[in-house]
Amino acid sequence: MQPDLAYLLTPGAVVDRDGGPVAQAAARLIAEGLVCASTRSFVRCANPDDFDFVDALDPSCPGRVAAPEDGVDDWTWCPRCGRRLEASRKSAFEATVLEPNLVVLRVRLANVLAAAGLPVREQPEGVFRVESGDREAAVVLMDACGSAVRRVALEQGAVAVAADCGRFSWQVPHCTKLLAAAELVLVSPEPLLGAVRTALTGQPTVIVLPAPQQSAPERPPARFLLPSGAGWGDVTVYYVDGATVGIAVPGARPVHASAIELGMAKERARTPSRRFALLLHLCRHRGRTDWKTAGFAEDEPLAFDNFAAFRMQVSPLRRDLQRLFGLAADPFAPIGRSKPLVAAFRALPETPGEAAYLPRAG
Numbered sequence: 001m002q003p004d005l006a007y008l009l010t011p012g013a014v015v016d017r018d019g020g021p022v023a024q025a026a027a028r029l030i031a032e033g034l035v036c037a038s039t040r041s042f043v044r045c046a047n048p049d050d051f052d053f054v055d056a057l058d059p060s061c062p063g064r065v066a067a068p069e070d071g072v073d074d075w076t077w078c079p080r081c082g083r084r085l086e087a088s089r090k091s092a093f094e095a096t097v098l099e100p101n102l103v104v105l106r107v108r109l110a111n112v113l114a115a116a117g118l119p120v121r122e123q124p125e126g127v128f129r130v131e132s133g134d135r136e137a138a139v140v141l142m143d144a145c146g147s148a149v150r151r152v153a154l155e156q157g158a159v160a161v162a163a164d165c166g167r168f169s170w171q172v173p174h175c176t177k178l179l180a181a182a183e184l185v186l187v188s189p190e191p192l193l194g195a196v197r198t199a200l201t202g203q204p205t206v207i208v209l210p211a212p213q214q215s216a217p218e219r220p221p222a223r224f225l226l227p228s229g230a231g232w233g234d235v236t237v238y239y240v241d242g243a244t245v246g247i248a249v250p251g252a253r254p255v256h257a258s259a260i261e262l263g264m265a266k267e268r269a270r271t272p273s274r275r276f277a278l279l280l281h282l283c284r285h286r287g288r289t290d291w292k293t294a295g296f297a298e299d300e301p302l303a304f305d306n307f308a309a310f311r312m313q314v315s316p317l318r319r320d321l322q323r324l325f326g327l328a329a330d331p332f333a334p335i336g337r338s339k340p341l342v343a344a345f346r347a348l349p350e351t352p353g354e355a356a357y358l359p360r361a362g
Helices: 021-031 102-115 142-146 165-171 181-186 190-200 274-284 291-295 307-325
Strands: 013-016 035-044 064-066 075-077 084-086 092-100 120-122 127-132 135-141 149-154 159-162 178-180 206-210 236-241 244-248 255-258 346-348
Touching (some): 013 021, 102 142, 142 159, 142 165, 159 165, 159 181, 291 307
Parallel strands (some): 135 159, 236 346
Antiparallel strands (some): 127 135
């Protein structure tokens, strides 16, 4: 059976390091510069060597997820069957992760067409025009032009190629076959050349519609105005009670605000959102926490099943704080599985002294 090679140019493709045909094909792509490779640890959903194999929904499930970092007890879900996995207790293995190099792939496509005696020019980027007499066909590398245009409309007879076929298949009309770039490189370019020759017998065209120029949406004015040059280090947020925080900025009196006033309440119930609860928790812990600390806090604990669930609440809280204070900088230091959440602003569990809010001298 011919191994499935079409996915090898998909961003983030994972290849087992077992020396089999797929691994050999990946090694060839790496050697020719068509992909960049890195190594990561993974766990399999259905692994006979694991303690939870008897509970597998599908004993042949090929799903795999990245192994957690050392010391992190993490739960996750299989992307194939949806089973919940205790990844830290499963057997990990090393695998190669591939990222396509579209610049090299574009050169390869142009060279394949030129080697077949077909004059070719690239116009615009990712669209290769092939001429023969008074006829013209086009080969469209969907990945190369997909981010630069709103959509690519392919009339019957145009040739579509993609590294990530799953992403672009919906843009190709039913009458047009989408060719997998990995198979053209690893197996044979003949399907591409045959499609081009067929296209040259008619009058196919490719219509590239440029992305509409959208003006940046106007940002609403900041709720709490900061003096010129001020940053997160000049902002203080402190705990008042379970439904209110105090906010102080230089040159202004402190303000007490609820979740509704800050735009951090649930739309229908009008009750404080989980990200507001996280802000209260940060204040109670002086601006430093992580998902495990939040879950075991004696004062108003927040239950997070894993790091991913914790991070999902950090992101909207980040956007809310940037909106409230009109600052584009990140209000938190970089977060990771082994890095706690640390606030760049001053977070306090009690009301600070009034002297902190006098206007700056000079």
